Amino acid sequence: MSSIKEKFSKRILEINGVKRYILVRDDGEILVHNLQEENPETISSILLFSGLNCNKIRSGFGFRNLKYLSVSKENNENLFIFPMEKYFLGVMQHSNANSMELLKDLSNFIEGIMMTKSNIR
Amino acid sequence: MSKIFQDLKSIQGFIGGYVFRPTVGILAKEMPSVYKDNKLSEIGDVLIKTYKSGSLNFPNMIDVSICFQEAVIIIREAAGNTFIFILVDPASNLNLFNMTLSVLMEDVAELIPSTEPNIPVEAAIPEVAPSPVDSGKPVSGSELLSEGPMSGKLQEIQDALAMVMGPIARIIMVDALDEWLKGNAPSHENIPALADILYKEINDSGRVGDFKKRMSALISLTDN
Numbered sequence: 001m002s003s004i005k006e007k008f009s010k011r012i013l014e015i016n017g018v019k020r021y022i023l024v025r026d027d028g029e030i031l032v033h034n035l036q037e038e039n040p041e042t043i044s045s046i047l048l049f050s051g052l053n054c055n056k057i058r059s060g061f062g063f064r065n066l067k068y069l070s071v072s073k074e075n076n077e078n079l080f081i082f083p084m085e086k087y088f089l090g091v092m093q094h095s096n097a098n099s100m101e102l103l104k105d106l107s108n109f110i111e112g113i114m115m116t117k118s119n120i121r
Numbered sequence: 122m123s124k125i126f127q128d129l130k131s132i133q134g135f136i137g138g139y140v141f142r143p144t145v146g147i148l149a150k151e152m153p154s155v156y157k158d159n160k161l162s163e164i165g166d167v168l169i170k171t172y173k174s175g176s177l178n179f180p181n182m183i184d185v186s187i188c189f190q191e192a193v194i195i196i197r198e199a200a201g202n203t204f205i206f207i208l209v210d211p212a213s214n215l216n217l218f219n220m221t222l223s224v225l226m227e228d229v230a231e232l233i234p235s236t237e238p239n240i241p242v243e244a245a246i247p248e249v250a251p252s253p254v255d256s257g258k259p260v261s262g263s264e265l266l267s268e269g270p271m272s273g274k275l276q277e278i279q280d281a282l283a284m285v286m287g288p289i290a291r292i293i294m295v296d297a298l299d300e301w302l303k304g305n306a307p308s309h310e311n312i313p314a315l316a317d318i319l320y321k322e323i324n325d326s327g328r329v330g331d332f333k334k335r336m337s338a339l340i341s342l343t344d345n
C-alpha cells in the first residue's frame with residue numbers, strides 16, 4: 001500500500017501543468033517534494049519567507065485570506081505558493097502550461113486536500 | 122495624477138497603486154485615501170522583501186503577484202531599485218494588467234531622476250551618502266555585497282549569517298545592507314551598526330546569540 005506522501009505526490013502530478021512541487025510545514029520541515037535541479041532547502045525558505053511576509057501584507061492592507069502567491073518567470077516555469085493552514089505548497093509549472101487553468105486546478109486540488117487535511121499530518 | 126496611473130485606471134478592476142523606492146519613499150501613487158503614506162511605505166518594504174526572495178533565486182523572474190480574497194497585488198521592479206505595486210480586482214483581466222505594466226516600465230523608471238531632487242534632505246542623504254572606501258560608488262546593498270572593497274568582508278558576514286539562518290541569509294543580508302546604507306557610509310568602522318541591524322532582523326534570541334559570537338570574531342579581525 002502506498003504511503004500518504006506517495007498518494008499526495010501521485011495526485012498532484014496528475015494535474016496537467018505541474019512540473020515540480022514541494023510541501024513544507026511552517027516550522028521548515030519538508031514533507032515531500034520532487035525537486036531535482038532546485039535545492040529543496042532554498043525553495044522551502046522562499047515558501048516560508050514569502051508566506052510570513054504575506055501575513056504582514058495582508059494585515060497591513062486589512063485583507064482577509066491569502067489565496068496564493070505567484071512568481072512569473074521569463075521561461076513561463078512560474079512558481080505558485082499556496083498556504084494550507086500550517087503548510088505551504090509550492091508548485092512549478094511546465095513552461096507550456098496555461099497558468100490560469102493550472103491555478104484553477106490547483107485550487108480545486110487544495111480544496112479537496114483541506115477537506116481531508118488530517119490525512120497529511 | 123501620474124500618467125502611469127492614468128493608463129492603469131482606465132482598465133476595469135484597477136483599485137490602486139504606487140511607485141516606491143526604499144531609500145526615498147513614495148514617488149507616485151493613486152491609492153484609496155484610507156491608506157496613508159507611512160503605512161504604504163511600511164507595506165512597501167515588506168512587498169520588496171517578498172519580491173527579492175524570488176528575484177535573488179530566480180534571475181529570470183518577471184514579477185510577483187499576491188492574490189488575496191479582496192485584491193491581487195502585482196509587484197514589478199523598474200530600473201534602479203524602484204518598484205511599482207498595483208492592486209487589482211481578483212476577477213479582473215490580470216493578463217491585461219501585466220501587459221500594461223510591461224509597457225509602462227519605462228515611465229516608472231523616468232520618475233526616478235525627476236523626483237529625487239525634490240525629496241526632503243533627510244531622505245535624500247542615504248541614497249547618495251559618500252563613502253571613503255567607495256570609489257565604485259555602489260548604492261544598493263546588493264551591489265555593495267557583490268563588488269567594491271567591502272565585498273569580501275560582507276561576504277564573510279553573510280556566510281556567518283547563513284550558518285544561523287540558512288539559505289535565507291542573502292535576503293536578510295541585502296535588506297540589512299540597504300538599511301545600513303540609509304544612515305551609514307559603507308566602511309569597516311561602521312560594521313557594528315550593520316551588526317545591530319542584523320540582530321534585529323534575526324529576531325530570535327538563540328540565533329542572535331550564536332550570530333553575535335560569529336560577528337564578534339569578524340569585527341575583531343576587522344579591528345586588527
